[in-house]
Amino acid sequence: MPPPLARPILPVSDAGTLAAAYGAASADSGLVPLTVARREPKPDDVEIAIEFCGLCHSDVHAARGEWGTQAYPLVPGHEIVGTVSRVGSGVTAFAVGDRVGVGCMVDSCRECESCLDGLEQYCENGMTGTYGSTDRRNGDAITQGGYSSSIVVDHRYVVRVPDSLDPAAVAPLLCAGVTTFSPLRHFDVEEGDVVGVVGLGGLGHMAVKLAKAMGAKVVVFTTSESKVPAALELGADEVVLSRDEDAMAAANRTIDVIIDTVAAPHDLNPLFRTLRVDGVLFQLGLPSEDMPPVNPRSLIRRRLAYAGSLIGGIAETQEMLDFCAEHGVVADIEVVGAGRLNEAYDRMVAGDVKYRFVLDTRTLQAPAKEADA
Ligand code: NAP
Ligand code: ZN
Ligand code: ZN
Numbered sequence: 008m009p010p011p012l013a014r015p016i017l018p019v020s021d022a023g024t025l026a027a028a029y030g031a032a033s034a035d036s037g038l039v040p041l042t043v044a045r046r047e048p049k050p051d052d053v054e055i056a057i058e059f060c061g062l063c064h065s066d067v068h069a070a071r072g073e074w075g076t077q078a079y080p081l082v083p084g085h086e087i088v089g090t091v092s093r094v095g096s097g098v099t100a101f102a103v104g105d106r107v108g109v110g111c112m113v114d115s116c117r118e119c120e121s122c123l124d125g126l127e128q129y130c131e132n133g134m135t136g137t138y139g140s141t142d143r144r145n146g147d148a149i150t151q152g153g154y155s156s157s158i159v160v161d162h163r164y165v166v167r168v169p170d171s172l173d174p175a176a177v178a179p180l181l182c183a184g185v186t187t188f189s190p191l192r193h194f195d196v197e198e199g200d201v202v203g204v205v206g207l208g209g210l211g212h213m214a215v216k217l218a219k220a221m222g223a224k225v226v227v228f229t230t231s232e233s234k235v236p237a238a239l240e241l242g243a244d245e246v247v248l249s250r251d252e253d254a255m256a257a258a259n260r261t262i263d264v265i266i267d268t269v270a271a272p273h274d275l276n277p278l279f280r281t282l283r284v285d286g287v288l289f290q291l292g293l294p295s296e297d298m299p300p301v302n303p304r305s306l307i308r309r310r311l312a313y314a315g316s317l318i319g320g321i322a323e324t325q326e327m328l329d330f331c332a333e334h335g336v337v338a339d340i341e342v343v344g345a346g347r348l349n350e351a352y353d354r355m356v357a358g359d360v361k362y363r364f365v366l367d368t369r370t371l372q373a374p375a376k377e378a379d380a
Pocket of ligand 2: 063064065066085111182183
């Protein structure tokens with residue numbers, strides 16, 4: 008890996024406060040210390056002192072340029088929990104000291120049919136991602152995410168973190184939680200349903216916990232034999248080794264809905280065979296390479312649906328947090344300091360995490376002054 012770069016000040020049009028951060032200077036730089044300039048809070052904005060930020064596999068895909076053209080430097084992080092440090096003059100929903108969260112988006116057009124339906128993630132004019140997006144509110148600056156000491160976000164894209172939940176373990180709910188909650192709710196999962204969860208990582212372990220809290224029976228499909236006891240401990244009713252053809256055949260026609268969270272290309276056809284008539288497979292993982300083709304015969308013979316789903320809307324994110332408070336659901340986490348972020352990325356790619364790394368932002372270095380950059 009090349010030596011860490013100097014700490015550039017990232018360009019923003021109306022630089023306000025400097026924040027310490029870690030991010031990618033280029034696709035192959037690894038994560039290095041950076042400084043980001045956050046805008047002065049506008050009337051609708053909330054400034055958040057970030058305490059924790061989860062590490063999502065999407066951060067790895069983005070930081071390493073695996074999804075194609077990417078603006079650098081890039082500060083990843085969209086599982087943000089912190090406390091409100093300042094509010095704009097027009098904000099009444101939040102006050103200084105409130106514990107809040109920010110997930111994968113910080114803005115959208117607010118006018119299109121999707122936005123008006125509370126489906127801001129499907130904004131017809133494009134949602135503004137928490138990092139790597141052009142910021143509608145700040146000239147042509149690129150948004151920078153939560154591996155950082157602070158962030159400024161329009162209050163409409165901020166959610167309230169219930170006091171009863173551990174703030175570090177809540178952070179992953181802001182992406183992994185809502186991304187799995189949303190399709191489970193869309194399918195109206197309830198007691199008596201059988202939910203298959205494919206891939207036991209950050210998203211997968213949340214899918215297990217949420218589906219169990221909704222009353223479903225849960226079957227985990229994993230490639231890792233070592234995760235079988237852990238899956239049962241999480242609450243799974245059954246675990247199937249997805250590379251074992253006999254075990255897959257035994258699961259034929261047993262599942263109502265599959266939540267597939269695998270981060271790499273894989274064959275879906277054996278999974279379709281585990282679904283009952285009218286079953287749905289939601290693919291949530293977005294591998295950087297093409298997937299093997301889906302055989303239409305698998306779908307046609309049981310009137311199956313092959314669906315995708317992107318995170319969740321803002322109101323739905325709040326609903327998910329409140330549901331988690333009611334059911335005592337949080338993520339299983341390993342807290343890391345900034346100096347271990349690169350190791351955490353490698354371990355995530357190797358599948359060596361139970362089940363989500365969370366950055367403690369107190370370990371970020373103090374922001375560099377402009378003269379140091
Ligand atoms: P993760 O923690 O790394 O978990 C992915 C799991 O996939 C692994 O634990 C592993 O489970 C399984 N897997 C099997 N073969 C693999 C391989 N060759 N390489 C990597 N994983 C493999 O990742 P995550 O944070 O849960 O994210 C999962 C995927 O969802 C990523 O592609 C991410 O970008 C995407 N994502 C999508 C959305 C959305 O809105 N749709 C939101 C967030 C993330 P086993 O060991 O059990 O097989
Ligand atoms: Zn994510
Ligand atoms: Zn919109």
